[in-house]
Amino acid sequence: MKINDPEGYFESLRKLERNVYMLGEMCANTVDHPVIRPSTNAVAETYNVGNEPEAEELLFTKSHLSGNKISRFTHIHQNTDDLIKKVLMLRLLGRRTATCFQRCGGMDGLNALYSVTCECDYDGGSSYHKRLKDYISYVQEENLVVDAAMTDVKGDRSLRPGDQSDPDMFLHIVDRSPEGIVVRGAKAHQTGALSSHEILVVPTAAMRESEDDYAVAFAVPANTDGITFIAGRQPSDTRKMENSPLDTGNPMYGSQEALIIFDDVFVPAERVFLALKHEYCGMLVERFAAFHRQSYGGCKVGVGDVMIGAAQLVANYQGTAKASHIRDKITEMIHLNETIFCCGVACGAQGEATSGGGYMVDVLLANTCKLNVTRFPFEIARLLQDIAGGLVVTMPSQKDFENPETAPYLEKYLKGTDGVPTIDRIKILKLIENMTVGCGAAAYLTESMHGAGSPQAQRIMISRLADLDEKVKLARRIALID
């Protein structure tokens, strides 16, 4: 692993000159931009062995390709134990960062491509699997962050890719030669795009024969010619530029999305993992989505742990920790959080080997997992707001706490229980603001809703995979219907 600590990771990113726009300006150095740095810090934790006793075993493993020690984020799962450890790793990092640490997409994308390329090559004599293994070895060796870019911008959602008035609403091949392909389009909502060395593009949906140009998967370095990143806004994002860490709530960590434009980008053949093979898109999407839907059963649970801790702490600070209704609400938060965790673990435990020698989660259970993630974090956040009280959205600014005209008033009147510094109470309330209606809510709520596919996508999969015919047979047998 060439990059082996957070500092090495920051350095590697600083060297990567990319075309990034943010808040109306070109952003030369994302690593040291105050709005983006917390997001990069979160990714950096994936390089940080940390203090938790189990961290070493979770964050690192042995490559099945090289036998070398690698980051689990670059690993191809070899058994159900790997699939469960993945969830434990993600929960651990969620607990560390209280936000999205952005590196699971690449892991999930590579794992999905691993089996799909194998099946494609077997069926049709292509050599995508070999190319992919070379690429995985490179990523493992260099220890790179890979952004898996899936979601197209989609235009009119009632139309298929090939029926849009602008053919570029889904990324597609516009030219090709033996040396490679040229692609055009855009990928939206790319959390971690600005923290990644590599962009791994996969299709966003099953494709039809006439949409073969849209059936394309490949990887390119983030600084490839023709790629432009336009960063998205999050609630309260510019607080990070105010030099008021108190007001940001989570001063160290954050997440950051970007729109990635591919303006006729050339991809060399050795980095093309699928092209013009529409019949593999559905399979690839389903597998990537399943891996990624499991991921939410780890990371968001870790963030949930922080929210539960914040609930308990603010109750301690305000003198409500012994009220039965407060204890009951905290219990409910735990219950919902652990239910999600169960789903993440279960789809790993019920995983199965794939044709390529990797391991795949149980797809039905992975979709069940994610569908719960579109619900329970919202209820956890609601309960946290309930416990915290209205001050979450009525607290004065850090600067008011520093202004000698107002500071004594605030110190006196915003005090909670005796023995707790007023500022500590405010810090935890600002964190709660961050996570429920601030920039943390982008990761904990909206991303829980739409990341790895919106709830309706999970519902369609659940309906499709549930084997209703078999269940009908069960009912017929019980009711004695021939």
Add this chain to the structure above:
Amino acid sequence: MKINDPEGYFESLRKLERNVYMLGEMCANTVDHPVIRPSTNAVAETYNVGNEPEAEELLFTKSHLSGNKISRFTHIHQNTDDLIKKVLMLRLLGRRTATCFQRCGGMDGLNALYSVTCECDYDGGSSYHKRLKDYISYVQEENLVVDAAMTDVKGDRSLRPGDQSDPDMFLHIVDRSPEGIVVRGAKAHQTGALSSHEILVVPTAAMRESEDDYAVAFAVPANTDGITFIAGRQPSDTRKMENSPLDTGNPMYGSQEALIIFDDVFVPAERVFLALKHEYCGMLVERFAAFHRQSYGGCKVGVGDVMIGAAQLVANYQGTAKASHIRDKITEMIHLNETIFCCGVACGAQGEATSGGGYMVDVLLANTCKLNVTRFPFEIARLLQDIAGGLVVTMPSQKDFENPETAPYLEKYLKGTDGVPTIDRIKILKLIENMTVGCGAAAYLTESMHGAGSPQAQRIMISRLADLDEKVKLARRIALID
């Protein structure tokens, strides 16, 4: 009505020199401060007869004191029709502003005091009711905005007012004379404080005999000596200072909270409506809370209407309006919204006359109303995020839409259905951001949770008012238990 239009209202506020701090600085003119102006605009709508056919009848009525035309916000309800019209008025203004317009607290506080002072005078020979009627006449005549300041800062929530280590954690009388009283303390979360001419203080809880100093209700002009306002922060508040209306989502309207410090403020006797009468605090709190809990059955329903409209509009713009799951979610939003409305109307329809000649809502149903408000808006917001898609938290800034390097990319790639300008789609998504995780969420979500009392306060009232003994009798009769 001396103030009879929005402009008159703005002028009256500009003249009111108050002691306001915000973001670390003294804020001389709140009316024209970009962060606060949207909040003042929302209040100004209460002075705007508007275009809706029913607006005139809802916003204005006839004073039972003078017979003159007055704002309904200054009215003492005379019958159940008044109580229902109040809800309709609040819904109408919620629809206009998509936020909290801040003037109902004063209306609800005056109505609660109206009957309580009457009963207090009857019991004990005081003359609070007469004073209050004079004050109400003044407010009606001048057409003033009154902030009803109830919530004390409370310190350690496990201790009563008299048991706090700092006696000022609940506002109380520190001196008195025939001319008046001197009070000290602070009132928190005062939405509309900066848009009000008058501050009407009422106690936050029932008091015991030993807490008589805390049993105090009075009114003072907002620019009274010794009063300091410290404005609170809301998510994304400084976007209003960026000169980027697109990014604010709701460029015209907002709400604004403040902490109000009373540093030994003198209140002349004629503005004291209750003093040293702990036995009336519980009654006053219960009635004020009940009126105010009804209010949420109007205003938040109006805001909900805008959210439902936004859901439908974004679905139109993105090509999903005909998908059955989208229609089903919009139907659910409507259902939840109208359920709240039913509760607001019902507690008015079941209202009863009070001893003083005013009308009081059904207290049990008013608490039922508010308890639903602590739940359904969160689900409505979650559904809206579901319908809107992830772009809600990943959209670039207005400045990116203006930058010639990025604008063409955004125009092309963030387009929805044909015929809809990209910028219109972005506008509605920015509004959805505002209302679900931006500054609008402070009003629609957190305020729905804690305004007029946190959910546990409603649960306690519901349990107390449900007449369980009578219900036990019903069950005994049915089960033939003697």
Add this chain to the structure above:
Amino acid sequence: MKINDPEGYFESLRKLERNVYMLGEMCANTVDHPVIRPSTNAVAETYNVGNEPEAEELLFTKSHLSGNKISRFTHIHQNTDDLIKKVLMLRLLGRRTATCFQRCGGMDGLNALYSVTCECDYDGGSSYHKRLKDYISYVQEENLVVDAAMTDVKGDRSLRPGDQSDPDMFLHIVDRSPEGIVVRGAKAHQTGALSSHEILVVPTAAMRESEDDYAVAFAVPANTDGITFIAGRQPSDTRKMENSPLDTGNPMYGSQEALIIFDDVFVPAERVFLALKHEYCGMLVERFAAFHRQSYGGCKVGVGDVMIGAAQLVANYQGTAKASHIRDKITEMIHLNETIFCCGVACGAQGEATSGGGYMVDVLLANTCKLNVTRFPFEIARLLQDIAGGLVVTMPSQKDFENPETAPYLEKYLKGTDGVPTIDRIKILKLIENMTVGCGAAAYLTESMHGAGSPQAQRIMISRLADLDEKVKLARRIALID
């Protein structure tokens, strides 16, 4: 009112020789059949002025036709106060009976027909309204129970009435003459059919021009030639035949459904209120459904009151009444119950005059009301089972309590708190069994789901009535979209 007390009602039914089948046998006398009697008892309460102070005012009113005192169940609502009093009357009777008392359908059907016949006559010169008024006068004078029969058996739900392979799946006219019409078909799920003097038939859905034969409304006595009733089964129904009142849970009251077959039944012209006018079916269905959907906001709330009382009583008997989680669950039951009540009241309070001089509930709110009824009673029942404990479904039979071999064991081991007879604890648990999984559940749960239309029917109406265009305008205005 010729029938003016329960005994008179029983007598009138005994004289009505109908064609009734139950449990495989012809049932000559339904009044004294042990399975049906509790259902008749429930209806009889509508004739019983009772002890409640408000009962007289709620159960009776003055006819707008004759000026005489009449049962409110035969009244045409004249104002919003009537619409609210209807809900209060239904809640009162639900509290008395803990089940469905079956008489609101006729009231709702007559009220719906009242305005529709008026509009039909106005449009087309028919004289249905006059006929209906005569019929209403007759019903008021005799004080009859009218079963409003709406739900056809429907066959294949994916096909319209006119497209069924058997044309009789929806009741229709098979012959006609100046003297009257002949009809064929069946009406299902008729709660109260066996307790009614009259059957009032209305269509179950909007009809098309080609379905004019299905556009028929009329009334006939229950003992008319060609009518056969086949009673339905309810859970634990035959316990009522075991002579073990303990095991029935609610020994006095119940409900009873029947399938009504119309095998070429002649209806004289003066009792035909609509025929061959498909264009009025939608209006009639919508209005009847709206009235009836409001009704559930009264009756089920009254039943809910009994369930809440049962929860409190069983907690008292078992020593759990002070546990915070028990109190919290009872509070939740109250909250849900009162929310339904609010909806019932609100759609009355927002009612409006109809062309015929009657009063109509707010249709959107009535549908909102009923949709909540398809949810909250199930949660109330679940909470009641939680509070009651597992004994609800594991209690021995009354006969075991009487058997000297087992009685001492049961007396000793099924005792709750000291001072409470074991048998009293068992009585309340048997009532809870009745209401959550026994025959009472048919009325409180399944009927709440499907009575007055299944939830999807309410959702369609809510979606249709919500004025989404207006809401879209609100959102556009706020977001500054032209």
Add this chain to the structure above:
Amino acid sequence: MKINDPEGYFESLRKLERNVYMLGEMCANTVDHPVIRPSTNAVAETYNVGNEPEAEELLFTKSHLSGNKISRFTHIHQNTDDLIKKVLMLRLLGRRTATCFQRCGGMDGLNALYSVTCECDYDGGSSYHKRLKDYISYVQEENLVVDAAMTDVKGDRSLRPGDQSDPDMFLHIVDRSPEGIVVRGAKAHQTGALSSHEILVVPTAAMRESEDDYAVAFAVPANTDGITFIAGRQPSDTRKMENSPLDTGNPMYGSQEALIIFDDVFVPAERVFLALKHEYCGMLVERFAAFHRQSYGGCKVGVGDVMIGAAQLVANYQGTAKASHIRDKITEMIHLNETIFCCGVACGAQGEATSGGGYMVDVLLANTCKLNVTRFPFEIARLLQDIAGGLVVTMPSQKDFENPETAPYLEKYLKGTDGVPTIDRIKILKLIENMTVGCGAAAYLTESMHGAGSPQAQRIMISRLADLDEKVKLARRIALID
């Protein structure tokens, strides 16, 4: 395995002469009693290898004691794979029977005792573990059904065992000698008691030092002197005596509870597994409960599969299967069902070895599992009632379908889609009645609520096990609070 098929099992039970009362009468032969037989049939399926390809591997395994093939229901789990296979076995049997098959309690009780006796012997020199292993070998060899009897009758729930006015409200030792002990008390809600060869008694709660007499665990044959069984009633139970299989809904399978009275029963020393050791009761209860709470994550999921199948089938029969709202509700049923399954699997996958060489589920996750079981089946049942329609509680009896007077009407008018025999539609609706408000509801709903402990018991465990201190530390670190 001496008993190796259903017939052998029935024979073994017929020989076991027990003291059973039901519906007021002594019941000499429970195997052939029509009310109890379906329950015995359900247990018999645990002896039936069946047709499912995975059944052999799930239902049987190898004893770690003898190396012989044994029923998994008598097995001590040796690894996480065993813990997961247990859940798969229970789901399989739930699918077969659509009810409770009653044999998991014994399995869970033996597994809990296995580690607790080991720790007890290690601490104090007792020899309970050896005795237990001998007993387990006996159970494995004979292949017996063991009823684990835990729940005491409890009297006043606000009092501890030692504080009840009647000391027998919790089972306790009343005499002892070197040969054994004598016990008195009663165990309630014993599902499967009448289908079991052996009764394994364990305490119901943690005990204090003064309650040492209550700290007792032992096993006795079901026909031991002094033991009396009194069967409980379920909804619609006597339909099984009517000779009308149609009306029972699930003619083959059921469950049956009983109250077991121990009237000074002698237990020989070799069958006593804990006595007078209050300090091990808490541990034993927690472990038994955890194993058993996992079990619900298997069996109820299997029953849920049948309910989902019934939903799909009734939709097919009624012509609603393509309606989007029906498909959506079925998807929701699947989602909730699989969420429970995830919890069952996950607490197995995260299991850990115990001191005695067995394997223990993750206790926090097992409690999370069961808490979901107290909720989701109720919603699944509600959705099933929604899909099925009101006919569920309004269908005539089997005898009406046989009566030539009524049969043709029913055949004609209760028909659904063309090509489906009316009787098949009725059969599936009767099954749905059985499972939602009939005797199946006792197993699927009430037992889901209270079996393995009521929801509050799970909440207490979840709160205790969640490591809130650690979560508080996470929140403090993120918020930079020292």
